[in-house]
Amino acid sequence: MNVLLMHGDGEAVCGCIHTLAHSREIEMNTLKLSLAAMVASVAFAGAAAARDQIQIAGSSTVLPYASIVAEAFGENTDFATPVVESGGSGAGRKKLCEGVDENTIDIANSSSRIKQSDIDACAKNGVKEIQEVRIGYDGIVFASDINGPEFAFTPADWHMALAAKVVKDGQLVDNPYKKWNEIRADLPDQEILAFIPGTKHGTREVFDEKVIIDGCKEDGALEALKAANGGDEKAAEKACMALRTDGVSVDIDGDYTETLARIDANKNAIGVFGLSFYQNNTDKLRVATMSGVMPSVETIAKGEYPVSRPLYFYVKNAHLDVIPGLQEYIEFFVSDEMAGPDGPLAAYGLVSDPELAKTQAAVKARTPMGALN
Numbered sequence: 204m205n206v207l208l209m210h211g212d213g214e215a216v217c218g219c220i221h222t223l224a225h226s227r228e229i230e231m232n233t234l235k236l237s238l239a240a241m242v243a244s245v246a247f248a249g250a251a252a253a254r255d256q257i258q259i260a261g262s263s264t265v266l267p268y269a270s271i272v273a274e275a276f277g278e279n280t281d282f283a284t285p286v287v288e289s290g291g292s293g294a295g296r297k298k299l300c301e302g303v304d305e306n307t308i309d310i311a312n313s314s315s316r317i318k319q320s321d322i323d324a325c326a327k328n329g330v331k332e333i334q335e336v337r338i339g340y341d342g343i344v345f346a347s348d349i350n351g352p353e354f355a356f357t358p359a360d361w362h363m364a365l366a367a368k369v370v371k372d373g374q375l376v377d378n379p380y381k382k383w384n385e386i387r388a389d390l391p392d393q394e395i396l397a398f399i400p401g402t403k404h405g406t407r408e409v410f411d412e413k414v415i416i417d418g419c420k421e422d423g424a425l426e427a428l429k430a431a432n433g434g435d436e437k438a439a440e441k442a443c444m445a446l447r448t449d450g451v452s453v454d455i456d457g458d459y460t461e462t463l464a465r466i467d468a469n470k471n472a473i474g475v476f477g478l479s480f481y482q483n484n485t486d487k488l489r490v491a492t493m494s495g496v497m498p499s500v501e502t503i504a505k506g507e508y509p510v511s512r513p514l515y516f517y518v519k520n521a522h523l524d525v526i527p528g529l530q531e532y533i534e535f536f537v538s539d540e541m542a543g544p545d546g547p548l549a550a551y552g553l554v555s556d557p558e559l560a561k562t563q564a565a566v567k568a569r570t571p572m573g574a575l576n
Contacts, residue, residue: 254305255527257285261295261312262405263458264341264477265514268548269312272536275547280535282528287312289458292405296517299333300325303521309529311517314341314477315405319575332520332571336533337562338542340554342478342498342511343409346488348470352391354491358509360386362418364395365452367445370424375431378447396472398465401456409512410475411444417509419443463487478503479552503554514553520571533566 259269269287277284290298295311300321317335325333345356363369363386369378383390400407419425419440429439446452455462455474462474463484473491478498481490490498494509502508516536523530535541537559542548544555556562 256283257310257526257529257532258308259285259310259312259516260288260290260298260308261310261516262292262314262514263289264292264314264404264406264479265312265338265516266458267479267551268338268514268553269516269536271547271551272532272541275541276528276532276535280528280531282531285528285532291401291403291456292408293403296321297324299517299519300328300330302328303330303519307519309519309522309526310533313405313515313517314512315408316513316515317517317572317575322572322574330519330521334518334520334533334566334569335572336516336518336537336566337513337556337558338516338537338553339514339548339556339559340503340511341514341552342503342508342554343406343413344476344478344481344498344510345473345491345493346466346476346481347473347491348466349485349487349489351470351489352393353489354383354391354473355389355495356491356493357421358414358418358494359421360390360418361397361414362424362443363422365397365399365415365446366419366424366443367447368424368428368442370422370427375424375427378451394471395451396453396469397451398453398455398462398469398472398474400475401454403456406475406477409510413510413512415446416440416443477552478554482552500549500552500554504557511554513556520569523569530569534563537562537566 259273266287266289273285273287276282292311292313292315295308296313296317298308299311301307317333322333325331345354347354360383364380364383366378368375369380371379380386380395382392382394384392399410416425419428425439425443428442429436432438432442453465455465459476459480462476466472466474467487476488478500481488481498496502496508498508498510503511518529518533539559540546542553542555542559546555549555
């Protein structure tokens with residue numbers, strides 16, 4: 204009654220009552236959210252425990268290495284053999300970042316390094332900690348039919364063959380070249396036809412950077428494109444990577460077996476492969492040199508072959524104590540017995556990482572990666 208009779212005090216008391224009610228509402232909402240998170244966490248832990256197979260997707264280059272490890276892991280441990288799928292590096296990283304639950308993958312294989320945009324997408328979907336695991340090195344090679352002529356390429360040759368715009372007689376023009384010997388007289392008199400990795404593949408990122416952009420610099424097109432774009436170097440590099448659309452440059456969205464099949468049907472074509480795939484198909488393919496260097500495990504290990512790259516896989520740390528065998532699989536993968544210079548991955552074509560011991564220590568400590576510079 205005092206509240207109703209005392210107008211001034213009544214307003215104050217009503218305000219307090221309203222504030223108290225609002226605070227209790229916030230507390231209840233917070234409690235509901237906390238309980239929901241706990242239920243989701245418990246549900247994931249229970250459901251994931253029922254999923255006894257590690258789920259892996261991503262790079263077609265890393266696929267054979269991961270398959271070798273998965274099979275050996277299933278044979279030599281009490282855990283189920285992991286499921287390894289392809290789809291491309293970018294697609295694998297995208298799947299990794301879809302969230303933290305039983306319906307999302309545990310590991311993304313990648314033949315190119317993760318991007319900050321991937322890390323941001325992961326964080327947005329609750330994937331807060333990611334491990335970056337470097338497994339070794341591989342080369343990108345340029346190979347043609349075993350019975351065809353020998354090729355000795357430079358990055359400039361490839362840019363001049365495939366770029367939408369090239370410099371000819373001091374001018375930027377639409378690419379006029381039809382045969383390799385029109386680019387350089389000592390190249391074979393053979394029509395230009397190239398099967399290159401599609402844009403979802405990590406190999407394409409490395410191909411663009413170490414072949415097309417480097418070639419664009421070598422042949423002078425970068426400076427011409429920079430001038431045409433008002434001095435904007437980023438715009439010029441983007442223009443460097445614009446490729447022909449007249450059927451000379453063909454994107455392959457499948458794996459290297461599709462590229463090999465295309466070459467078998469088009470004997471004049473050149474394909475882009477990982478070194479290990481070529482080494483396991485030397486009865487069908489003839490490999491070219493790049494900048495005077497023959498691709499091999501030795502030339503890549505010494506840093507002599509110019510088109511090489513590290514290979515990775517990325518692990519969702521939130522799944523480590525939930526998915527049976529996940530931590531054990533990661534440690535097994537980077538063990539000396541598997542990834543060392545005398546292991547089965549090296550026998551297949553992987554160039555062993557000289558800093559493998561450092562990777563092993565990071566994996567054991569479950570060290571998450573930070574933001575990229």
